[in-house]
Amino acid sequence: MLEIRNLNARVEGADILRNLSLSIKPGEVHAIMGPNGSGKSTLGNVLTGRPGYEVTSGEVLFNGKDLLSQEIEERAREGLFLAFQYPVEIPGVTNMEFLKASVDARRKHLGLPDLSSFDFMKLARETSKRVSLDAAFLKRGVNEGFSGGEKKRNEIMQMMLLEPSLCILDETDSGLDIDALQVVAGGVNAMRDDKRSFIIVTHYQRLLDYIVPDHVHVLAGGRIVKSGGKELALELEAKGYSWLEDEVA
Amino acid sequence: MTEQVEGLIRKEYAAGFHTSIESDTLKPGLDEEVIRFISAKKEEPEWMLEWRLKAFRAWQEMEEPTWAHVHYPNIDFQALSYYSAPKSMADKPKSLDEVDPELLEMYAKLGIPLHEQEALAGVAVDAVIDSVSVVTTYRAKLEEAGVIFCPISEAVHRFPELVKKYLGTVVPQKDNFYAALNSAVFSDGSFVYIPKGTRCPMELSTYFRINEMNTGQFERTLIIADEGSYVSYLEGCTAPMRDENQLHAAVVELVALDDAQIKYSTVQNWYPGDKEGKGGIYNFVTKRGICHRNARISWTQVETGSAVTWKYPSCILKGDNSVGEFYSVALTNNFQQADTGTKMIHIGKNTRSTIVAKGISAGRSQSAYRGLVRINAGAEGARNYTQCDSLLIGDRCGAHTFPYIESKNSTAQIEHEATTSKVSDDQLFLCQQRGLDAEKAVSMIVNGFCREVFKELPMEFAVEAGKLLEVSLEGSVG
Numbered sequence: 028m029l030e031i032r033n034l035n036a037r038v039e040g041a042d043i044l045r046n047l048s049l050s051i052k053p054g055e056v057h058a059i060m061g062p063n064g065s066g067k068s069t070l071g072n073v074l075t076g077r078p079g080y081e082v083t084s085g086e087v088l089f090n091g092k093d094l095l096s097q098e099i100e101e102r103a104r105e106g107l108f109l110a111f112q113y114p115v116e117i118p119g120v121t122n123m124e125f126l127k128a129s130v131d132a133r134r135k136h137l138g139l140p141d142l143s144s145f146d147f148m149k150l151a152r153e154t155s156k157r158v159s160l161d162a163a164f165l166k167r168g169v170n171e172g173f174s175g176g177e178k179k180r181n182e183i184m185q186m187m188l189l190e191p192s193l194c195i196l197d198e199t200d201s202g203l204d205i206d207a208l209q210v211v212a213g214g215v216n217a218m219r220d221d222k223r224s225f226i227i228v229t230h231y232q233r234l235l236d237y238i239v240p241d242h243v244h245v246l247a248g249g250r251i252v253k254s255g256g257k258e259l260a261l262e263l264e265a266k267g268y269s270w271l272e273d274e275v276a
Numbered sequence: 277m278t279e280q281v282e283g284l285i286r287k288e289y290a291a292g293f294h295t296s297i298e299s300d301t302l303k304p305g306l307d308e309e310v311i312r313f314i315s316a317k318k319e320e321p322e323w324m325l326e327w328r329l330k331a332f333r334a335w336q337e338m339e340e341p342t343w344a345h346v347h348y349p350n351i352d353f354q355a356l357s358y359y360s361a362p363k364s365m366a367d368k369p370k371s372l373d374e375v376d377p378e379l380l381e382m383y384a385k386l387g388i389p390l391h392e393q394e395a396l397a398g399v400a401v402d403a404v405i406d407s408v409s410v411v412t413t414y415r416a417k418l419e420e421a422g423v424i425f426c427p428i429s430e431a432v433h434r435f436p437e438l439v440k441k442y443l444g445t446v447v448p449q450k451d452n453f454y455a456a457l458n459s460a461v462f463s464d465g466s467f468v469y470i471p472k473g474t475r476c477p478m479e480l481s482t483y484f485r486i487n488e489m490n491t492g493q494f495e496r497t498l499i500i501a502d503e504g505s506y507v508s509y510l511e512g513c514t515a516p517m518r519d520e521n522q523l524h525a526a527v528v529e530l531v532a533l534d535d536a537q538i539k540y541s542t543v544q545n546w547y548p549g550d551k552e553g554k555g556g557i558y559n560f561v562t563k564r565g566i567c568h569r570n571a572r573i574s575w576t577q578v579e580t581g582s583a584v585t586w587k588y589p590s591c592i593l594k595g596d597n598s599v600g601e602f603y604s605v606a607l608t609n610n611f612q613q614a615d616t617g618t619k620m621i622h623i624g625k626n627t628r629s630t631i632v633a634k635g636i637s638a639g640r641s642q643s644a645y646r647g648l649v650r651i652n653a654g655a656e657g658a659r660n661y662t663q664c665d666s667l668l669i670g671d672r673c674g675a676h677t678f679p680y681i682e683s684k685n686s687t688a689q690i691e692h693e694a695t696t697s698k699v700s701d702d703q704l705f706l707c708q709q710r711g712l713d714a715e716k717a718v719s720m721i722v723n724g725f726c727r728e729v730f731k732e733l734p735m736e737f738a739v740e741a742g743k744l745l746e747v748s749l750e751g752s753v754g
Contacts, residue, residue, distance in 0.1 A: 075709055078701060099708035109709055115702040119724030125710070128720065132711035168724065169706075185710065 028053045028224050029074075029193055034085035036073045043069045045249040046085070051193070054221040058235055058260060059228045061246035062268040067228045068112060070246070071195040075109045076102055089193070104136035106192035110182040110199050117169040122181070125169045126151055126188055133189050151188065157217070158184045159210050176207040183214040194218070195226045200234040212237030232264040245271055302359040308332060311460055314359050318429050321436065331449035331459030338453045344615035345644040345676055346584045348558065356523060358461045358494070421477050423507075424469040428496055431467035438469055442500055446529040446564050446592070454525040454560040454586075458494045462527070465495035470505040470536070479734060481510040497528040501536035501571075508539040508734060522547075523558045524582075530565030530573055534595065537572045538565060541733055543741055546581035553611025553640075556583025563587065564619075567627075569595030575618065576603040576732045578741040580748040583612060588646065590619035593627035593655075600629040603729040605741070607722075607748055608641030608673070617647035617678075622655040622688070631662040634726050637673035638749065644676040649690055651683040658685060664694040667725050669718065669749075719746045 029051040036044040043066045051057055061067050073080045074087065076099040087094040094102060117125065131141050142150065152162045158180040170178050179199055186194055199211055215225060215238050227238060235243075235257065243259040244251045245268070252271055253259065263271075302313060311332050315325040340351070418425050424435060431439050449459040466482050482497070501507050524546065532538050540563075549556025559582035565573040575589035591600030602618040620629035635643040649660045666675035677694055699721050707717030723730070723742055730738045 077705055077709075098713075099705065100711050100713050103709050103711040111706065115700065115706050117703050117706070117721055117724055119727040120720050121724075125707075125720070128712055128716065129710035132713075136711070189710070 030088040035083045056225045056240045058240040058243045065246045066249040108191035110196045112197040114178040123165040232260045334450040335456035346613040422471040428465045428467040455562040458527045462494045462496035465497045468499040472502045473504040476507040495526045500531045504535040506537045511542045528563040532571035534569040542577040544579040549583040559585045561587040563589035566592040567598035572599040574601040578605045580607045585614040596624040603732040604633045607636040608643045610639040612641040615644045619648040622651045622658040625656040629660045635666045638669035642674045646678040648680040651688040653684040658688045662692045666696040
């Protein structure tokens with residue numbers, strides 16, 4: 028599904044990712060944990076092609092194809108999805124219009140016909156219900172005036188509608204109350220199957236109580252310093268990150 | 277992102293073709309003889325000639341205004357030709373069948389096939405190419421309702437009393453430099469009269485297009501909505517691509533008598549010049565309406581064209597409880613410059629005005645909003661709400677706001693809100709991460725920004741306006 032080999036990337040002249048390698052198979056859930064500034068969010072941004080993130084060396088294969096040479100939108104249409112830590116507002120562009128355009132772009136890429144407006148609206152309403160967002164949100168501007176929790180649920184709704192093959196959740200749990208956290212986790216769990224993979228980037232173990240990962244990786248200083256099963260997250264919760272950083276140093 | 281944005285702005289001007297119709301063009305220059313020539317060509321009565329000459333004499337004493345936030349080389353008014361009419365018009369067509377097929381084809385290229393419009397849209401079009409109204413459709417049906425919709429040159433002959441009574445009452449001959457010039461040399465334009473208590477049975481539409489090289493186009497439009505009547509008027513404009521700059525100095529006067537309502541919508545797509553800023557239309561237009569008691573005038577405009585724009589559709593709210601509205605989207609790209617806005621003059625009691633102005637700047641363009649809200653001493657309880665938003669695309673363009681507020685009545689309520697924002701990298705990235713390409717994303721963001729104005733446009737115009745923005749922005753990212 029995803030094969031990252033010796034990836035090096037820099038942001039504003041500073042090396043952030045150093046020789047990072049990671050392999051993700053279909054259906055797996057990988058948690059990426061680590062202290063602030065360890066490069067956790069950078070990984071998602073580099074994979075999705077965000078401007079300002081410069082890959083200096085290494086390669087990434089997504090579904091067997093070279094990912095890094097693809098445009099941002101091509102990667103998205105191929106099934107790569109990033110749930111943003113801080114979703115931006117797009118005033119005046121309704122959520123419905125935005126979602127329809129996104130889904131149309133993805134379906135076109137997959138060679139599927141456009142959904143009719145009627146079918147899409149039906150689907151969108153059902154999906155908003157699954158993330159406990161009132162259907163009225165579909166008529167509002169994208170994230171316009173949404174609370175933090177509403178924005179995150181909106182991200183999950185987009186993920187459900189786009190049905191990506193690899194979902195990256197970038198600290199989706201930050202700033203969420205327990206109810207919203209359960210909605211987000213419920214959304215992810217409902218989408219888990221033997222084909223779809225997830226990268227859950229988080230600072231805290233809390234989210235992993237609800238989304239149980241197959242693998243946990245600890246990122247420090249731009250590289251993976253420790254990998255393990257779900258029990259590694261608990262260990263981190265108990266001991267913090269500093270012992271690992273010491274170990275690396 | 278800047279480079280990416282740069283690319284999106286580039287797109288060939290889709291309406292930039294020149295139709296080779298034999299024209300009857302006056303050689304360049306302007307003096308009283310030229311005005312007598314124009315008046316004689318139109319077989320005008322003496323009073324009309326005198327009216328023009330009075331304007332011309334005033335104009336000679338006036339100076340070109342320089343206060344607008346635009347820069348362009350001096351215009352040599354003696355180098356322009358002030359009259360041009362397609363030759364085949366010498367014997368005017370009585371119906372569409374008699375119209376030069378090449379003209380009709382040109383309209384078709386512009387997307388306004390008259391035949392089809394007659395059948396489908398129910399829109400009566402008074403199409404103006406250069407100076408002479410080519411054909412007026414649907415006139416019979418309108419006449420049945422008592423509505424007069426004809427070229428103003430014809431109205432001078434057929435309805436002299438109405439023309440005499442209202443022409444120049446909203447925009448006087450000496451109002452400003454360009455209005456005086458227009459009053460002296462205006463070639464043609466539309467005349468509309470809606471009788472008392474009549475709701476105009478269809479939307480009226482005029483398509484302006486400048487075809488001839490080196491001709492200024494000076495239309496004069498006069499719309500009179502008698503007591504309790506309603507009319508919606510659509511105006512669309514295009515011009516072929518030329519390396520030279522062309523001058524367009526129109527005057528539009530609206531008169532809304534007691535309880536009447538006029539909705540005036542413009543989609544302006546004059547040739548904006550090329551990517552290096554060469555050529556394009558100088559659009560120096562005076563548009564103003566007067567509202568009597570309980571009357572309402574709404575100006576809605578979507579402007580994507582012209583090299584230089586100087587335009588302030590305004591409302592004089594003379595009657596008590598009258599309402600003035602101004603909804604505007606002005607998009608500038610490449611080297612375009614726009615200084616546009618409105619004036620709301622509150623004279624009557626409880627008069628209300630709303631201004632929503634959206635400016636979008638891309639490339640190296642400069643866009644300015646200039647607005648005046650004046651509350652006179654007698655305007656008890658007057659209210660104004662102004663919202664002025666600027667959107668910047670890239671980092672080499674500029675947006676400026678010059679709001680003037682004058683209140684002489686302490687009971688007045690005036691609100692002014694202004695924002696400036698950019699199409700941010702984050703917005704663009706969100707859209708692309710969801711699978712949209714950059715052009716589609718920018719177009720969607722810009723359309724969202726304009727939503728409040730687009731919803732004021734008649735339906736078919738709103739679609740056209742959205743498309744026009746998309747075309748005008750193509751190439752600004754990529």
